[in-house]
Amino acid sequence: MVQTLIENPLLLLFLVAAVGYPLGRVKVFGMSLGVGAVLFVGIAVGSLHPDLKSPEIVYVLGQALFVYTVGLAAGPAFVASLRRDGMRNNMLIACALLCAGILCLVLKKSLGLSAGVAAGMFAGSLTTSPALAAVLDTIKQTALTEQLDRLLAEPVVGFSVTYPIGVIGVVLAIMLAQRIWKVDYQAEAASLRGHEDDTSKNVTCTFKIHQLDPPGSTVAELGALHNWKVLFGRIKRGDEFFMATPHTKLADGDLVMAVGDPEDLALVAKAFGERRRDIRIDRTEYEYRRIFVSNPTVVGRTIGQLNLRERFGEVVTEVRRGDDAYQPRAEMVLELGDLVRVLAHRDHMEEVCAFFGNSYRKVSEVDIMTFSFGLVLGLCVGLIPFPFPGGGTLKLGFAGGPLIVALILGTYGRMGGMVWTLPYSVNMTVRQIGLTLFLASIGTRAGYTFFQTLSRGGGLSIFLAGAAITFFASLTVLFIGYRFMKIPMSYLSGMIAGMHTQIAVLGYAKDQTGNDFPDQGYASVYPVATIGKIILVHIIVSSPW
Incomplete structure (x- = not known):
């Protein structure tokens, strides 16, 4: 067996990996060696013969x-x-x-x-x-x-x-x-990720504005005034639905959807006056979709540089990278393989998908x-x-x-x-x-x-x-x-x-x-x-x- 391994170093290499990797998952007194066990198995096997390497x-x-x-x-x-x-x-x-x-x-x-x-x-x-x-x-x-x-x-x-x-x-x-x-x-x-980036506890809420203070404020002005770390999405005014932008002026009676941490949303509720369950929206107009970032022209650019609201009237509500979810910010740089959650008009959704790429195959390849x-x-x-x-x-x-x-x-x-x-x-x-x-x-x-x-x-x-x-x-x-x-x-x-x-x-x-x-x-x-x-x-x- 030793001679076979000496003559076939590739077999030796993968045998050590195959034995060491599962051993690293074994816990002793609540602790394990992880991938480091591969090293120790290699040392043990290598000690058998000077040419076994x-x-x-x-x-x-x-x-x-x-x-x-x-x-x-x-x-x-x-x-x-x-x-x-x-x-x-x-x-x-x-x-x-x-x-x-x-x-x-x-x-x-x-x-x-x-x-x-x-x-x-x-x-x-x-x-x-x-x-x-x-x-x-x-x-x-x-x-x-x-x-x-x-x-x-x-x-x-x-x-x-x-x-x-x-x-x-x-x-x-x-x-x-x-x-x-x-x-x-x-x-x-x-x-370490920071309160503004962690979306693990984020929820979506709808608020009805009773008395806006100061009157005629825009979304950006209110956010700066109260230091809110929430993301505003859809707005219903009468029978009309539209997307919130930083420059959107809010008015009494508006139904506003917001995404954020429950503590931050509680502050929004206190300022607006009433918390509702949801905005009942016709899905023939707007929809959510998760899209893969696979377009090279998008990668390496910040969300702010993409001008998504002006281009498509859509908003990114979440960015997932591996197992981590982040609240999107203007300065956040998109990477290959990111999964973005967007809210956009149905008429623009295919165009939005094409813009980001949305190809699982491309994000699985190496350039x-x-x-x-x-x-x-x-x-x-x-x-x-x-x-x-x-x-x-x-x-x-x-x-x-x-x-x-x-x-x-x-x-x-x-x-x-x-x-x-x-x-x-x-x-x-x-x-x-x-x-x-x-x-x-x-x-x-x-x-x-x-x-x-x-x-x-x-x-x-x-x-x-x-x-x-x-x-x-x-x-x-x-x-x-x-x-x-x-x-x-x-x-x-x-x-x-x-x-x-x-x-x-x-x-x-x-x-x-x-x-x-x-x-x-x-x-x-x-x-x-x-x-x-x-x-x-x-x-x-x-x-x-």
Whole structure:
């Protein structure tokens, strides 16, 4: 069986995924590993034989696909988070990494480790391959020829022993924190989305205006005056039905339909005077319909830019993206695959459908040209060597490059006729495939070396020292971030994954939270964490202490 798997790496890859994925759903004491179980199954299988591993291209491909799709989805929120509290969050991560670097130097001195092993241990416990590559590059440039092979092997040993605990330890830290603090992820998600965006509690009501104050006010004027967060739809005046616009002047006796949170609607009822059950409207005139956004000319534009009321006399009452529903606002940007609920005159409905596209097939497809071109840009950026102070170079690699480029492309959404974003369902599918490929491949590649090195003399002390660094960095950020800085766990777990630049942890965090906020936390600190760890590992390898 082992020989068969060695000769058929594709069979090995999907066997690990098929066994690991369902294991991740098994709960022990109310907790589960999620997609991270694929990594642990890969380590276990890979430990059976040195040749039992997936080709390197598999985990590189999986890693690139995963971080690129994460960046596309997180782009707009990433920019917003940086403006809001990005400096604070990055300072927290930078301080935690600095303390972890100091701890590594202390452990190096206490255990009598060489500089190369300590540098590899630091890189492995914080799962940063670019830092390991930077150390190896520095050694190649500075070491004597007769010592080169030995010095190059030292960081690899430290890295290989501590890398698995660098992943497992962070998962355990998050698991422990959410259990101790009894985190309510659903409540956090509702709070992070904001009251004006969450439509999960929205209801539709009809009001009769008894005495409008001030008389002759428009819908926009009343909304600004009372700070209402509701959406006005149909209006019945006498026997006439028409759509409300921001410029519509209301009058006493009007029957007005509004959609919003019950608390906001109560304020409207207090101002208008009477709440009715419904406006009885002839469906031969107006109708509701849910429409897929699949037209590329609409994607990447705000609802306000589309001039829907002027164009068709229709109103968007809700936007669904994945499992989340949002109350439409003028500045909201539409994405491929969004499901919009519109209210329009029957005579215009087909025209409205054609305008949005309404093709389920199109929102299930990938624009191979823009997707591939975006990935090419990201991979090329990852290959660019940036000069490093004191000698050496810094490369973002096949994870950092695609992530940075995807964040930029995701923020802009479109450039001319090129739409960079993916439909939500496609993004999630590609992301899941990429993560599974990465975890299964990296697990099989690390398994044998991990157990062999651990069984040799000195391997256990390196492993325990790496575990100490991993747990120290993770628990420090979790405790300070959640308890003192009041950062929501949904966001903080993504920051932890970003600090470790570890997509396996990000996958676990998303499984636990059930939302996409970990993506934003991950993307917001990833660049600082990557550069910070490369700087620190250079200090460790060159430190005389």
